[in-house]
Amino acid sequence: MAHFAELDDNNIVLRVVSVHDSEEENGSEFCHNLFGGNWIQTSYNGRIRKRFASPSYTYDPVNDVFIAPQPYGSWILDENFEWQPPTPMPVEGGWWWNEEKQIWDPATIGIQQV
Numbered sequence: 534m535a536h537f538a539e540l541d542d543n544n545i546v547l548r549v550v551s552v553h554d555s556e557e558e559n560g561s562e563f564c565h566n567l568f569g570g571n572w573i574q575t576s577y578n579g580r581i582r583k584r585f586a587s588p589s590y591t592y593d594p595v596n597d598v599f600i601a602p603q604p605y606g607s608w609i610l611d612e613n614f615e616w617q618p619p620t621p622m623p624v625e626g627g628w629w630w631n632e633e634k635q636i637w638d639p640a641t642i643g644i645q646q647v
Contacts, residue, residue, distance in 0.1 A: 537564045537572045538586035538599070546590045546599070549575060575599060583614055605632045 535557035539547045547570070556563045557574075564572035575586035583598040584590075591600045598614050608616040619635060622628050627640030 535560050536575050536577070536585070537561060538575045538590075538592070539564070539568065539570045539572055540592055541571075544592040544594065546586045546588050546592065548588055549586055605630055607632060607635060 534551040535554060536549055536551055537560050538549045541547055550564060550568075552560050552563055560574055561572040564570070573586075573592060574581055575584075576582075577585050579585065582592070584601070586592070586599040587601075589602050591602075592598075593600055593614070596614065600610065600614050601616065603610075604616055605618070607619050609619075611617050618630055618637075620637065622630075622637050628637040629640055631638045
């Protein structure tokens with residue numbers, strides 16, 4: 534199966550559909566004729582446009598990649614189109630990003646013990 538992402542006017546992914554392999558070569562046109570809209574191919578293995586598109590991802594036509602939504606306002610997009618935190622996550626243990634404090638907190642904080 535081949536996969537195609539529908540883009541809105543701002544290059545935001547609205548949905549992803551599968552089409553039969555026989556339609557892959559003209560998949561964008563096939564999807565447009567069936568559903569309307571603007572379609573571009575994506576792939577599970579990341580060989581096409583860096584990563585598999587999902588709703589709310591952005592398509593960057595200049596670099597021909599799909600970009601995941603920014604997870605936190607403080608994170609920046611690196612040269613590989615991956616979101617990076619202001620400070621690297623510690624190697625050992627489980628952590629979650631605390632955007633308010635701009636730090637990595639241990640994953641156990643906020644977990645209620647039963």
